[in-house]
Amino acid sequence: MRILLVEDDLPLASALAEFLGAKGFVCERAASLQAARALLPLAHWGAVLLDWQLPDGEGLALLPLLRARLPEAAVIVLTARDQITDRIQGLDAGADDYLVKPYDPDELLARLRAVERRRSGAASALLQLPGLSIDLGRMAVQLDGQAVELTAKEWAVLRVLAQRPDRIHPRESLLDALYGLDADASSNTLEVFISNLRRKIGRERIQTLRGLGYKLNTAATGT
Missing domain, CATH: 1.10.10.10 (Winged helix-like DNA-binding domain superfamily/Winged helix DNA-binding domain)
Structure with a gap:
């Protein structure tokens, strides 16, 4: 899944992109609303990770455009704003999920995997085939009971x-x-x-x- 990360904290964005890359995702970064708008038409984005506070405005301002151009993409708002009213505002604006900073990258990863399952229609993260087990949640593969690297x-x-x-x-x-x-x-x-x-x-x-x-x-x- 190709992910657009809209985040102006460059060390955080770099670390998160590296983490997601190691998990098999492709992550492109934008540090502002303007940069995000420029990237939107360049790829088919499966998910958008959207910071609330950006140098040129609020990330929520991007949501109408995201919903118009990427109706199937999941949007997860990443923000330090932790009030219930903030969560309601973000979800009502069109976000699919809301994660408060500082967050555990593994929790974000779990939410992205849930997004993938919903998009694919899979009821479970575990695919069992004759002699082959593929665990999409744990990133684990077994062939005839033996782990595959x-x-x-x-x-x-x-x-x-x-x-x-x-x-x-x-x-x-x-x-x-x-x-x-x-x-x-x-x-x-x-x-x-x-x-x-x-x-x-x-x-x-x-x-x-x-x-x-x-x-x-x-x-x-x-x-």
């Missing part, structure tokens, strides 16, 4: 496939899960990650549908 990029690809195992995922949507806007990905980079995943969880687990994309094979049992 994945890199952050490999996990980013597998997470997209596992969230909607019934869907064919176009190459472009998988690339969106891997790279930021300024990344210079080579044409075969995605195929390298797909190949690595097949080596680790079984070659038949990921189907290639030529000209369409990739799909998790929920019936596969072997390597």
Whole structure:
């Protein structure tokens, strides 16, 4: 999932972007309303993390534009304002969630995972396939009962496939899960990650549908 982080505290934004990147998310940063508005049309954002107080105005002022351009994106307000009236104002303005600073990054991560589950229609964070278990909440994969170690990029690809195992995922949507806007990905980079995943969880687990994309094979049992 591609995340837009609108936060003017640069050390906080940098640390949070690094944390989310290590969890397999792609996080782009904007330090003002103006910068956020410029980034909105450049990608399909799955979530927006929105600071309330920004150098050029209140983050809530961005909500009407977010709802118009990104109706499916989840918006989580991040703020030091902790009064009930502030929470009500943020939610009534169109935010989906509200997190008070200082917050635990793991709590934010859990809320983002919940967003992903709602978008995919998954009732649980655990996907059980023949011989393969994918825990989207714990970022854990087991093959025949043995833990499988994945890199952050490999996990980013597998997470997209596992969230909607019934869907064919176009190459472009998988690339969106891997790279930021300024990344210079080579044409075969995605195929390298797909190949690595097949080596680790079984070659038949990921189907290639030529000209369409990739799909998790929920019936596969072997390597």
